[in-house]
Amino acid sequence: MNLNKNDFLFQEVSxxxxxxxxxxxxxxxKKIEKIKDFLWDLPYSIxxxxxxxxxxxxxxxxxxxxxxVVSKYNFPRIRNLPNKVVCQENEKKIHIVFFNSPxxxxxxxxxxxxxxxISGKINFYKKNYQITNPTYIKKSDNVSDITKxxxxxxxxxxxxxxxxxxxxxxxxxxxxxxxxxxxEKFLKKNKFNNFKNTFLNLHNPDKEIDINSxxxxxxxxxxxxxxxxxxxxxxxxxxxxxxxxxxxTNKFIDKIYKNFSYKLTNNQKSVIKEINExxxxxxxxxxxxxxxxxxxxxxVALIAAANVIESNHQVALMAPTxxxxxxxxxxxxxxxSSLGIxxxxxxxxxxxxxxxxxxxxxxxxxxDFLIGTHALFQKKINFLNLGFIIIDEQHxxxxxxxxxxxKKGGDNCDLLLMSATPIPRTMMMSLFGDMDISIIKEKxxxxxxxxxxxxxxxxxxxxxxxxxxxxxxxxQIFWVCPLIEESNKLDFSSAEKKYKLIKNYFPxxxxxxxxxxxxxxxxxxxxxxxxxxxxxxxxxxxIEVGIDFPNANVIIIxxxxxxxxxxLHQLRGRVGRGNKEAYCIMIYKNxxxxxxxxxxxxxxxxxxxxxxxxxDLKIRGHGDILGFQQSGIKNFRFADPIHxxxxxxxxxxxxxxxxxxxxxxxxNLLKFFDRTELITEI
Numbered sequence: 209m210n211l212n213k214n215d216f217l218f219q220e221v222s223x224x225x226x227x228x229x230x231x232x233x234x235x236x237x238k239k240i241e242k243i244k245d246f247l248w249d250l251p252y253s254i255x256x257x258x259x260x261x262x263x264x265x266x267x268x269x270x271x272x273x274x275x276x277v278v279s280k281y282n283f284p285r286i287r288n289l290p291n292k293v294v295c296q297e298n299e300k301k302i303h304i305v306f307f308n309s310p311x312x313x314x315x316x317x318x319x320x321x322x323x324x325x326i327s328g329k330i331n332f333y334k335k336n337y338q339i340t341n342p343t344y345i346k347k348s349d350n351v352s353d354i355t356k357x358x359x360x361x362x363x364x365x366x367x368x369x370x371x372x373x374x375x376x377x378x379x380x381x382x383x384x385x386x387x388x389x390x391x392e393k394f395l396k397k398n399k400f401n402n403f404k405n406t407f408l409n410l411h412n413p414d415k416e417i418d419i420n421s422x423x424x425x426x427x428x429x430x431x432x433x434x435x436x437x438x439x440x441x442x443x444x445x446x447x448x449x450x451x452x453x454x455x456x457t458n459k460f461i462d463k464i465y466k467n468f469s470y471k472l473t474n475n476q477k478s479v480i481k482e483i484n485e486x487x488x489x490x491x492x493x494x495x496x497x498x499x500x501x502x503x504x505x506x507x508v509a510l511i512a513a514a515n516v517i518e519s520n521h522q523v524a525l526m527a528p529t530x531x532x533x534x535x536x537x538x539x540x541x542x543x544x545s546s547l548g549i550x551x552x553x554x555x556x557x558x559x560x561x562x563x564x565x566x567x568x569x570x571x572x573x574x575x576d577f578l579i580g581t582h583a584l585f586q587k588k589i590n591f592l593n594l595g596f597i598i599i600d601e602q603h604x605x606x607x608x609x610x611x612x613x614x615k616k617g618g619d620n621c622d623l624l625l626m627s628a629t630p631i632p633r634t635m636m637m638s639l640f641g642d643m644d645i646s647i648i649k650e651k652x653x654x655x656x657x658x659x660x661x662x663x664x665x666x667x668x669x670x671x672x673x674x675x676x677x678x679x680x681x682x683x684q685i686f687w688v689c690p691l692i693e694e695s696n697k698l699d700f701s702s703a704e705k706k707y708k709l710i711k712n713y714f715p716x717x718x719x720x721x722x723x724x725x726x727x728x729x730x731x732x733x734x735x736x737x738x739x740x741x742x743x744x745x746x747x748x749x750x751i752e753v754g755i756d757f758p759n760a761n762v763i764i765i766x767x768x769x770x771x772x773x774x775x776l777h778q779l780r781g782r783v784g785r786g787n788k789e790a791y792c793i794m795i796y797k798n799x800x801x802x803x804x805x806x807x808x809x810x811x812x813x814x815x816x817x818x819x820x821x822x823x824d825l826k827i828r829g830h831g832d833i834l835g836f837q838q839s840g841i842k843n844f845r846f847a848d849p850i851h852x853x854x855x856x857x858x859x860x861x862x863x864x865x866x867x868x869x870x871x872x873x874x875x876n877l878l879k880f881f882d883r884t885e886l887i888t889e890i
Contacts, residue, residue: 214387214403217244217379218879226375234367244880246379247407248845251359254413257327257344258356263300266330266337271360273327274339275348276302278318283311290340293318295326303338323348343369357414380408389877398858400426419851428847432638432859434881435844437874439641440863446494446642451620454487454519454595461511463546473650475499476508482646483512486622487519487596493622496640498631499648500817501781502655505626506536508648509598510543512624517549517576521595521620525579528601530555530727531734535756536600537579544577554580554589556727585616594618599625628781629774630821635849637860649818658784660792660812662768668795671764672713675744678762679717684737685744686763686782690770706766707746717743758786768794769804773824776807777817803827825849 216223221240222232240246257273266272276295283291291314293304304326306314318324328342363372383404388395395402399422401409409423418424465472472480479497486493499505513523525540527533537553544551552566552575569575573592578584597617617623631639663670675685687710689703707720719742721733736742738757745760763783768776776794784790794808810823849856866874878884 214384214876216382217242217247219243221245224375224378226371226378231367231371231375234364237364238362238367243379246376247411249361250410250417251361251413253360254357254416255327255360256357260325263297263302263337266302268330268332271327271329271343273325273344274302275323275325277323278320281315281320283314292338295324301336303333303336304342305338305340307341309341317345359411359413376411380411383407387876389874398426398429400429419846419848424846425852425855428844428852429855429859430877431844431847431881432852432855433862433874434877434883435638436641436859436863437866437871437878438883439638440866441871442642443494446492449492449619450490451492451622453490454516454521454622456488456515456518458515460514460518460547460549464511464514464543467543467546470652470654472507473504473648473652475648475650476504479508479646479648480511482644483508483624484515486644487512487516492619493624493644494642495622495624495644495646497624497626497646497648499626499628500630500651501628501778502785503628503648503651505628505648506539506600507543509600509624509626510540513540513577513596513598514544514547514549516596516622519595521593522570522573522575522591523577523596523598524584524591524594525577525598525600526584527579527581530557530581531730532600533579533581534731539756540577540579549576550574551577551579554578554583556581556583557731585612594621597621597623599623601627601629628778628817630817632821632825632849635825635856638844638847638856641860641863649816654787655784656787656789657815658780658790658792660780660794660815662794662796662808662812665795665797671793674762674791674793675714679714679743682740682759683762683788684740684742684757684760686760686779687744687746688763688765688779689746689748690767703746703748710744710746714744718746719744720746722748756785757782761786761788761790762793763791764793764795766795767797768808769796769800773807773810773820773827776811777820780811780815781817 219242221227221235221243222229224243227235235241238249240249255271259273260275261272263274263276266274274295274297276297278293279296279301280294281292282294291306291309291311293306293314295302295304295318304318325344325346325348326339326342327344328339331338331340361369361372361376363369385402385404388403390400394400400406401423406423406426410417410427419428483493483495483497486495497505497508509525513525516523525533525536527536533553533555537551540551550569552569554563554566558566566575566578567589570578571590571592578589578591583589594617625643636645678685687706689706703720703722707718710718719733719737721730725733733742733745737745737760740759760783763780765771765776765779771779780792783792792811794811796804796808800808806827807824810820814820847855875884
């Protein structure tokens with residue numbers, strides 16, 4: 209098959225006839241920079257001109273088609289006023305309005321007394337229906353010439369529909385029918401059209417686009433496969449490199465275990481075994497450690513780090529926030545207290561003088577374990593013998609960032625990424641196919657399930673009694689609000705307003721933390737909470753990820769119906785981290801939507817993040833999968849993990865039969881989905 213005949217698709221859009229500098233600018237606003245981008249820009253709806261509407265059945269704002277008789281002209285002699293033509297259907301009238309169209313042209317296309325078919329958007333002005341600058345006018349005896357159904361595209365200001373259609377038409381005409389990256393046998397078996405016909409059908413639909421149609425499924429499969437091919441290439445390259453085996457005796461972790469007041473779960477033990485095997489092998493570890501909130505991922509990572517340090521290598525741990533980095537630092541100091549391991553932390557709060565001292569010691573190998581935020585991987589930070597990188601809450605990193613991190617560590621460096629965001633099985637391979645995956649589902653035995661209660665806003669007063677009881681019992685409480693300040697547009701409670709209200713009930717026992725506070729001020733408030741000087745912490749969702757306060761056993765979430773399932777589950781995971789009964793109280797506004805009601809019911813029924821992730825996916829469907837848009841994981845543009853589950857499985861099975869030789873035939877597929885640059889970088 210000749211794949212090169214479609215090479216024109218990868219040229220700049222300016223190479224297309226009819227695209228000057230002005231049109232190019234308009235197209236770039238639509239993110240159409242290369243010719244192929246026209247194909248990606250699928251119509252958002254269709255207009256059916258085959259349905260002739262009566263004038264007494266018109267709907268304002270809709271594009272409709274009417275059959276009328278031209279009865280009267282109104283050509284004003286005042287400049288800038290539009291020309292009007294009055295048309296009738298029996299006694300009913302409609303005005304056809306033209307801006308910037310000459311009188312002679314209007315008389316020609318709308319002769320008095322003729323019956324015509326007109327299509328355009330219906331407006332209502334000064335007690336009259338009207339169509340301004342109609343998109344279609346034909347004599348009624350030429351009705352067979354009318355394009356009955358045409359697609360509608362989202363256009364930027366200045367880009368005319370006719371211009372856009374003409375350009376798209378040129379692209380579609382140039383597509384080569386024989387160019388494809390799949391064999392004919394594969395296409396037939398899966399009921400896929402060839403590349404050209406797929407896009408001809410998608411851009412000339414006879415009905416609204418259906419994501420389960422064969423043509424759309426072909427496009428979704430292409431996207432999934434291009435993603436998997438990239439990850440396959442990354443995985444293959446990682447396996448090529450041989451590293452020096454790290455040798456350790458477990459003497460460090462034997463001491464760590466003696467310091468524990470609890471036993472590790474079976475899941476934790478098996479994951480530690482997997483990581484130890486990777487570390488001591490001659491292949492670089494590239495592993496994702498996925499665990500539900502409170503499952504004990506950090507302990508596993510710190511035990512693995514101790515073995516690496518015993519083997520005379522340095523370890524770096526990167527956290528997404530300064531708060532979380534500081535927490536890891538304090539945690540590591542406790543766990544390693546009897547091992548003589550040198551631990552340091554670098555964050556935005558570290559003074560320049562301290563930074564310089566740390567960097568010098570790091571270069572000399574006098575620091576075993578460095579903890580910090582993303583600044584850890586700046587060029588000026590140099591390790592003597594970095595052997596292990598741990599990235600916490602890694603969901604903000606895509607494959608490109610993972611590759612850069614792996615390169616930073618060098619050929620002998622192992623990489624462990626951790627995530628508390630449970631990812632559905634359908635998505636796992638397509639997001640992390642370049643990695644080995646370990647999962648911790650069990651929670652430590654001493655932890656009890658969190659009791660989840662759902663209450664309407666008008667019953668908030670019932671909560672005060674519970675809070676009072678918790679405070680008398682020396683327990684602490686999170687109170688989460690979604691906004692920092694009052695908003696006239698959104699009827700959310702603000703954190704500041706709630707803070708003032710709670711202070712009336714519990715003076716001197718309340719603290720406030722939100723996104724507008726700088727890291728230093730946040731740390732002061734959190735330290736006071738950790739030292740139990742504050743009993744109730746009013747907060748926005750800055751507490752969502754990773755913060756660990758074992759003494760906090762109640763979390764109240766205002767406007768719970770406004771949060772996604774995954775986010776609610778993460779927030780709930782901030783409590784129940786000790787060995788006492790914990791409560792999550794979700795307060796909702798009246799008039800819940802059906803989806804909001806479903807979300808709250810799911811959270812009441814289960815504490816299992818993996819079950820919640822699957823349910824969240826079903827509720828959200830095509831679009832914001834698991835709240836990943838907020839989390840930084842980019843959604844697929846066309847593929848849908850619910851509707852196209854079988855395509856994810858098909859791609860996963862087929863990838864096993866693709867080797868270094870036949871990956872070349874998919875080069876245009878990778879170029880089509882902008883993966884070539886990434887493949888080159890790998």
